């Protein structure tokens with residue numbers, strides 16, 4: 001393809017031609033209206049794994065005791081929505097996202113026979129998220145090695161199957177949430193803006209305003225983004241969820257505060273967009289005393305929020 005053909009193909013696809021409702025909405029606001037710092041809240045959540053405690057009941061108790069507002073479950077909660085909701089309500093907790101993943105990349109497989117079963121299972125996860133009043137189902141189109149499709153092919157296919165699924169999520173009161181990952185885990189969807197732009201296109205195609213969005217993971221952002229604040233602002237109103245872990249420095253991907261990575265820059269972004277969703281621990285622990293480390297990390301994050 002020569003340069004002229006390249007630009008011709010872009011025009012045929014409508015790339016860059018239409019002012020989107022998202023950017024049009026942003027342009028209509030004043031600088032003061034764009035600054036939503038007064039509305040922002042740090043609402044800490046934890047996946048089950050990183051929380052201290054010997055079993056689920058004890059973990060829920062400690063998550064609540066140390067000031068978190070919610071717990072995040074993995075895909076094992078699908079079909080158990082009522083039961084998990086009751087358990088968490090009894091513990092005084094809300095429910096974060098369902099960390100569902102890629103379903104082995106089936107939804108974006110080059111083997112088309114694998115796609116529909118994956119889409120059906122995603123739908124079941126969305127239904128459970130709705131029952132649990134969860135903000136959404138975390139979705140990774142494919143980890144490295146799970147599909148032979150190219151970036152362009154994956155994006156085009158997402159725009160085919162996601163609009164009705166996003167509409168279903170909207171009707172369930174929840175969202176599909178893209179998770180951008182570092183290049184060591186996925187070549188497709190590495191930056192928050194990538195996920196946000198695909199979510200925007202899905203919403204436009206479906207003619208809806210919610211039902212799909214993106215999340216920011218501090219560990220992955222540390223490898224892929226030049227500015228955590230900039231990345232989060234690029235997600236804007238499409239940013240539905242946050243994962244927290246220390247970044248690339250040793251000890252890698254452990255509790256925030258255990259390595260040298262600061263959260264102040266990213267928290268400035270969350271404040272600016274008026275983020276009120278959950279920030280959830282997805283990390284290991286480098287210390288012997290996990291219960292103390294959990295409390296120390298929460299204190300560290302609250303101090304970083306104040307500083308931001």
Ligand code: MG
Pocket residue numbers: 179217243282
């Ligand atoms: Mg994550």
